[in-house]
Amino acid sequence: MDAIRYLDAVAAQAATRAYKSRLLSVLDPERRHTVLDVGCGPGTDLPDLAETGAEWVIGVDADPLMVAEARRRAEEYPAVSVHVGDARHLPLADSMVDRARLDRVLHQVPEPERALAELRRVLRPDGIAVVAQPDWDSITVDPGDDAVNRAVRDHVCAAMPGATTGRRVARLAERAGFEVVLDATAPVLRDFGVADEVLGLSRNAERAVRAGRLAADRAAEWLAELRSGPFLATFVLFTAVLRPAVSSAAGTR
Numbered sequence: 001m002d003a004i005r006y007l008d009a010v011a012a013q014a015a016t017r018a019y020k021s022r023l024l025s026v027l028d029p030e031r032r033h034t035v036l037d038v039g040c041g042p043g044t045d046l047p048d049l050a051e052t053g054a055e056w057v058i059g060v061d062a063d064p065l066m067v068a069e070a071r072r073r074a075e076e077y078p079a080v081s082v083h084v085g086d087a088r089h090l091p092l093a094d095s096m097v098d099r100a101r102l103d104r105v106l107h108q109v110p111e112p113e114r115a116l117a118e119l120r121r122v123l124r125p126d127g128i129a130v131v132a133q134p135d136w137d138s139i140t141v142d143p144g145d146d147a148v149n150r151a152v153r154d155h156v157c158a159a160m161p162g163a164t165t166g167r168r169v170a171r172l173a174e175r176a177g178f179e180v181v182l183d184a185t186a187p188v189l190r191d192f193g194v195a196d197e198v199l200g201l202s203r204n205a206e207r208a209v210r211a212g213r214l215a216a217d218r219a220a221e222w223l224a225e226l227r228s229g230p231f232l233a234t235f236v237l238f239t240a241v242l243r244p245a246v247s248s249a250a251g252t253r
């Protein structure tokens with residue numbers, strides 16, 4: 001599935017809307033604020049950030065295609081600007097940001113600790129940042145053979161080096177000079193079609209077969225069982241609220 005279509009499908013889910021809205025209410029930007037969305041993707045959250053009335057909303061993403069789409073979606077919001085940039089080298093001055101969000105980005109960043117140090121550098125001492133990060137080693141489904149569930153999950157983690165970044169966010173953020181309030185929730189998906197779109201169950205089962213981790217007939221049986229009736233999928237989603245630690249100088253811890 002194309003990356004933008006995938007992100008839009010995920011953004012449309014009730015569980016996604018719920019955590020994004022929770023994070024927005026934690027950020028609660030004021031009119032004088034500069035707000036940063038690191039790894040803004042196709043601009044999923046930029047309109048909501050602009051609707052808060054914040055003075056300046058900045059999106060940064062490493063992918064020029066995402067930036068182009070984010071700019072298109074934010075066209076009607078003069079307070080929004082979107083830039084190509086790397087979370088590890090933000091194109092921003094020190095302490096210029098009041099509120100920031102990093103939503104499902106850190107698993108794609110080879111050195112997540114550098115992205116957190118950058119976040120600390122650009123955030124004002126009284127600023128607030130929020131991070132959302134799933135732990136992909138926790139995907140659990142029912143019904144179906146647990147061993148196949150584990151094989152598919154192992155394949156997802158082998159193919160995605162940052163799959164377990166979620167569980168490390170609090171520790172890495174503390175090391176970067178933040179005080180952290182960590183929360184973990186487990187979104188529950190009861191519709192196979194939705195879970196398949198969000199978690200890529202069929203896609204990853206096929207890939208696990210191609211990678212030799214799973215026999216084709218067991219994968220087919222597993223998927224048939226998942227499609228057959230009452231269904232559940234869940235995973236752990238970590239959310240963290242970060243505030244610069246009083247004792248820390250930016251980027252020195």
Ligand SMILES: C[S@@+](CC[C@H](N)C(=O)[O-])C[C@H]1O[C@@H](n2cnc3c(N)ncnc32)[C@H](O)[C@@H]1O
Pocket residue numbers: 007011038039040041042044045060061062063066085086087088102103104105108109110
């Ligand atoms: C899963 S998407 C999330 C997009 C958006 N935050 C959302 O919630 O819809 C991850 C985004 O992070 C971007 N990204 C990955 N590595 C990055 C990096 N090193 N610096 C900036 N953006 C990065 C990707 O291009 C992608 O748009």
